[in-house]
Amino acid sequence: MSCPGCYKKGTGRFCRRCRHELFDGARIAAVLPFETPNDSNLAQYQERTKRLSISGVQLKYSLRLEEGQFVLTDRNGAYILKPIPPLPLSLIDQAPENEHLTMQIARQVYGMSTAFNALLRFKDGAPAYITRRFDIVTDKGIRYLQEDFAQLSGRTRKSHGENFKYEGSYEEIGILIRKYIAAAVPALEAYFRLVLFNYLFSNGDAHLKNFSITRTPYGDYGLTPAYDLMCTVLHTEGESDTALELYQDDMEDPFYQSYGFYGRPHFEELARRIGILPRRAAAIIDHLLSKTDKVMEMIEGSYLSASPKERYTHYYLDKVRRFEVEKGIM
Numbered sequence: 001m002s003c004p005g006c007y008k009k010g011t012g013r014f015c016r017r018c019r020h021e022l023f024d025g026a027r028i029a030a031v032l033p034f035e036t037p038n039d040s041n042l043a044q045y046q047e048r049t050k051r052l053s054i055s056g057v058q059l060k061y062s063l064r065l066e067e068g069q070f071v072l073t074d075r076n077g078a079y080i081l082k083p084i085p086p087l088p089l090s091l092i093d094q095a096p097e098n099e100h101l102t103m104q105i106a107r108q109v110y111g112m113s114t115a116f117n118a119l120l121r122f123k124d125g126a127p128a129y130i131t132r133r134f135d136i137v138t139d140k141g142i143r144y145l146q147e148d149f150a151q152l153s154g155r156t157r158k159s160h161g162e163n164f165k166y167e168g169s170y171e172e173i174g175i176l177i178r179k180y181i182a183a184a185v186p187a188l189e190a191y192f193r194l195v196l197f198n199y200l201f202s203n204g205d206a207h208l209k210n211f212s213i214t215r216t217p218y219g220d221y222g223l224t225p226a227y228d229l230m231c232t233v234l235h236t237e238g239e240s241d242t243a244l245e246l247y248q249d250d251m252e253d254p255f256y257q258s259y260g261f262y263g264r265p266h267f268e269e270l271a272r273r274i275g276i277l278p279r280r281a282a283a284i285i286d287h288l289l290s291k292t293d294k295v296m297e298m299i300e301g302s303y304l305s306a307s308p309k310e311r312y313t314h315y316y317l318d319k320v321r322r323f324e325v326e327k328g329i330m
């Protein structure tokens with residue numbers, strides 16, 4: 001049995017560190033005191049979580065802790081709960097653990113700043129991903145100002161249509177980071193690392209709203225911890241490799257024309273365009289590519305079922321190999 005947060009071997013309860021990070025030290029059960037959303041209790045769920053409904057499809061719910069137990073809430077919930085999404089996609093029952101695993105790899109293997117998260121179970125045993133909101137800092141629900149890059153780039157459904165969050169490029173986000181964040185260099189490097197991570201782990205849904213900045217207690221701006229990381233291709237085979245293009249005309253070069261995918265030269269070019277020094281970009285790329293053994297160990301130790309584990313590994317290794325094709329074809 002391992003910790004539902006970090007997989008540390010133990011009794012199956014939350015380890016001390018996860019208890020501290022997720023619950024300020026409180027002992028919380030890894031089983032939720034209520035059932036999976038279903039036809040008979042949906043009205044109760046919906047009444048309590050109106051604010052998070054997305055086009056009628058319930059993908060997430062807001063929770064808060066009350067006397068050591070989770071309860072559904074309609075406001076100021078410090079936690080977001082994501083059950084198996086009610087979507088007709090392949091291996092969808094693996095989605096909560098897919099997200100948990102991917103978030104834990106980002107944090108434990110690469111030391112990236114991520115939202116705290118865990119895999120819980122409903123009373124009936126169904127899995128749910130839970131994450132602690134980083135924008136709510138007190139139990140009174142005081143929020144830090146947070147803005148995502150759809151907002152920062154002035155794109156809304158009204159102005160840019162239904163696909164507004166899939167417009168623009170990762171270069172454009174980098175340029176906005178330079179504009180808004182005073183300590184731009186570390187923020188740009190963390191951002192670049194995240195874009196590369198999303199590519200390596202086949203997160204094809206890293207759109208404009210999945211990157212945000214927040215105002216720090218000192219009044220300046222910083223990048224928020226990473227959130228919503230998962231290997232989306234596990235559920236949507238054949239989707240495009242990235243939600244946004246890296247930069248304009250990034251598929252027009254000889255490398256892409258030869259191989260049909262992004263490789264090292266594209267990420268080096270993205271880094272150059274957003275103002276990261278070439279040697280820093282190379283170091284970040286090499287670091288992300290150097291941890292294959294540790295990544296495989298984490299996939300193996302995860303709660304994914306056997307066949308999804310294999311596919312997760314396959315997609316990951318396929319991306320790693322793309323960085324090994326001959327350099328200098330650009």
Ligand SMILES: [Zn+2]
Pocket residue numbers: 003004005006007008014015016017018019
């Ligand atoms: Zn733990």
